[in-house]
Amino acid sequence: MSDIILKTEGLTKHYGGVHALQGADFELHKGEHVAIMGDNGAGKSTFVRQITAVEQRTSGRIWFNGQQVHFENPLEAREAGIETVFQNLALADDLDVPSNLFLGREKIRFNLGPFSILDRRGMREATMRALEKTAVKIPSLSSTIRNMSGGQRQCVAIARTAAFASKMVIMDEPTAALGVQETAQVENIIRTLKEHGEPLILISHNMRQVFDLVDRIVVFRRGRIVANLKKEETDGQDVVAYITGAKTGAEFADAA
Numbered sequence: 001m002s003d004i005i006l007k008t009e010g011l012t013k014h015y016g017g018v019h020a021l022q023g024a025d026f027e028l029h030k031g032e033h034v035a036i037m038g039d040n041g042a043g044k045s046t047f048v049r050q051i052t053a054v055e056q057r058t059s060g061r062i063w064f065n066g067q068q069v070h071f072e073n074p075l076e077a078r079e080a081g082i083e084t085v086f087q088n089l090a091l092a093d094d095l096d097v098p099s100n101l102f103l104g105r106e107k108i109r110f111n112l113g114p115f116s117i118l119d120r121r122g123m124r125e126a127t128m129r130a131l132e133k134t135a136v137k138i139p140s141l142s143s144t145i146r147n148m149s150g151g152q153r154q155c156v157a158i159a160r161t162a163a164f165a166s167k168m169v170i171m172d173e174p175t176a177a178l179g180v181q182e183t184a185q186v187e188n189i190i191r192t193l194k195e196h197g198e199p200l201i202l203i204s205h206n207m208r209q210v211f212d213l214v215d216r217i218v219v220f221r222r223g224r225i226v227a228n229l230k231k232e233e234t235d236g237q238d239v240v241a242y243i244t245g246a247k248t249g250a251e252f253a254d255a256a
Contacts, residue, residue, distance in 0.1 A: 011060035081167030151182025
């Protein structure tokens with residue numbers, strides 16, 4: 001039985017005459033953490049948007065958890081088990097922590113149509129389990145998101161991925177706007193996900209973070225994958241050379 005959780009073949013996205021993503025072949029194995037790196041506009045976020053159906057791909061195929069898939073929208077991807085933490089977090093500022101974790105997936109105690117009653121106790125207990133699983137520390141679950149620090153907000157968004165039966169987690173620059181202490185907290189959460197065997201794709205510009213957290217590094221440049229590197233077989237200078245175009249893998253150059 002294959003241990004590949006995600007596979008893309010020839011994944012391509014065009015915006016008119018702009019080729020934002022071209023022929024991306026990618027694999028993520030069960031329990032593996034992979035970093036996606038590249039300059040702004042290299043195709044990293046475009047790649048993730050095709051996987052999660054935020055946008056529809058121009059061409060190419062995607063397999064997830066052993067099945068070829070064609071998600072129509074992000075909800076279908078999420079229901080299949082792909083949990084994503086985007087840069088904008090997608091949190092509701094005026095709601096508390098449990099309400100944010102279950103936003104769009106609320107637990108219903110009594111289904112009375114427009115007068116249905118939420119299972120607030122069940123959502124609170126599930127939130128506590130998710131926070132425990134990811135080792136997230138939130139002083140008060142009843143606090144609204146608006147009153148939280150950037151690090152706490154990011155931790156809530158990440159804990160949301162653990163509240164459900166996710167099969168894969170994607171994080172898009174999860175620490176880009178955070179301070180040193182808050183970054184360390186998020187990185188500890190990522191390590192906890194690794195301990196639990198959760199496969200993860202991490203988009204990051206932070207070289208130190210990447211080498212601390214992942215098993216493999218995939219480099220995008222001008223919409224193409226130009227390197228697929230095992231962490232222990234490369235270094236920061238090597239990765240930068242691929243990002244800038246100073247170095248090009250022969251197998252990828254042939255494909256271009």
